[in-house]
Amino acid sequence: MDSLTHALVAAALAYAAGLPHLLPFFVLGAVIIDADVLFSLFSRNTPSLYLFIHGGIAHSLTGAVVMSALAYAGIVLATIAGLIPPALSFGFGPAGAAAVLTGAFLHLAMDLPASPGIPLLAPHSDKKYALFVLPGPSFLLMALSLFFLIWMALGVVTFAGGMAAYMAIFCVFLLVRAIAFCLSRPELRDVMLVLPQPDPRRWLALYDRGEAWEVKEYRMGRGSGASMVWQKYRGTTAAEIAPYLALPELKRLRYHSYLLTVEKENGALVFSDPLRVYGRIFYPPHYKQVRFNIP
Template sequence: MDSLTHALAAAIIAYSIGFPQFIPFAVIGAVIIDTDIIFSLISDSHPSLYLFVHGGIAHSLTGAVVMSALAYTGITLAALVGLINPALLVRAGPAGFAAVLFGAFLHIAMDLPATPGIPLFAPKSDKKYALFILPGPSLFMLTVSLFFLIWLALGVVTLAEGITTYAAILVAFLLVRFVAFLASRPALRGTMRAIPQVNPLRWLAISDSGYAWTVRDYRIGLGMTDPVNYPKYKNTSPEEVAPCLALPEVMRLRYYSYIVTAEKEGDTILFFDPLRVSGRLFYPPHFKQVRIAIGVCAPGG
């Protein structure tokens, strides 16, 4: 979900429950998580740091606490040097940090419905968790949030006047997606994973048949399309591939991917996500494939 929607959600909740003085803190907490987009400046060149990326370690429970602490420290230092009014910090007191932490955890909760998921328990595990209700970042929600912010800035509506309409639109959008999610469950039961598409009536159903990934399109009311099979191994074997899986480049690829296949070409193995390489899925757009020399995978290589 986009940072603007995160910020507005935090502000609206703080305002609605009667704590308007904590709005700046909650907003900072809700936005600070997405500053992890700058982590890629380092991790892109260092595959072993693949969790330091947008949607990576900062989007975990531990990351939310650490980022909140950093944000609150920044607020305190800014107040001490006069960049912000110290009275803001004094009025909030220790509860200011709780508001920042609330905003950060709200961000995590709001990202859970969307693919491809977030690593809730990083750095202990890089496994992604998602409810698979939304197809990644929502352009619709960003557009609604942007218009709402413009209306506020122009004085067309006050915060009190606009909250109901804004919240109703977002809740209706999420309700449509959730109803579609529930409606698709009977047909998608038994699949390994069902990826929601931009059209709420469409899903990409992925199954594991052992040595191949089976992918079908599902449309509510129309059923499944014919399957497309992607062999997991071509000209190679699980035994030959296994030593490569611990390489940082391959671990990063697997973190970014929905499915991964391996194809031996000469003295190299090409690992790639066929869904993203073929354009069937766009997001995440980076690190779709990696070529590894077989010698590198061997012990001592």
């Protein structure tokens, strides 16, 4: 989910819990995780740091603790330096630190339903975990959050009224997606992976056919539609590509990908995620393909 949605949900929950004085701390924790968009400034040219990217190590349990600690330390230092007025420091101490950490864990919980998932156990494992209920990111949620923020900023509605209405619509949105998810499961039991689309009635069903990947478009109530098939190996074999699997460039590609194919082409091995290369899935937008020259 986008940072604005994370912030508004954290603010609404803090307000509903009767902790308005800790609201800034909850919001800080909920948005600090997405500061990992800056990580790519130093990791983009170093493939071995592939977890230091948006949706990477900061979106893990360990990362949430570290990012929360850094954020809270920043508040303490800013207050000591006189950059934050004492009136805004109410809630300092264990309560403030706990609120920041709670906001960070709330961020992870909100990202779990969406594809492509987050590496909860990083740095110990780069495996992504997701419920695949929501597409990632959801532009509808982003637009909803922006609308309510502007609505409240202009004074059209009070903060309390705006937050209540926002959370009601937010919960209905999640409920609709969850119901669509549950209704589609009986028809998609043998699928390797199901990717949600912006339309809650539509899914991409991924199948492992041995030597090939098959992707079918599924629409609730109408069954499977068009089918796409990509050979896993073209002009090469699993044994030939085995030495490349441990290379950081390929680990980075695999981390960002849903499927992986490899083709021998003009003296090189080209590894690709066909779903993203051919525009069937747009997110994550980077690292869709990597090429290794054969010695």
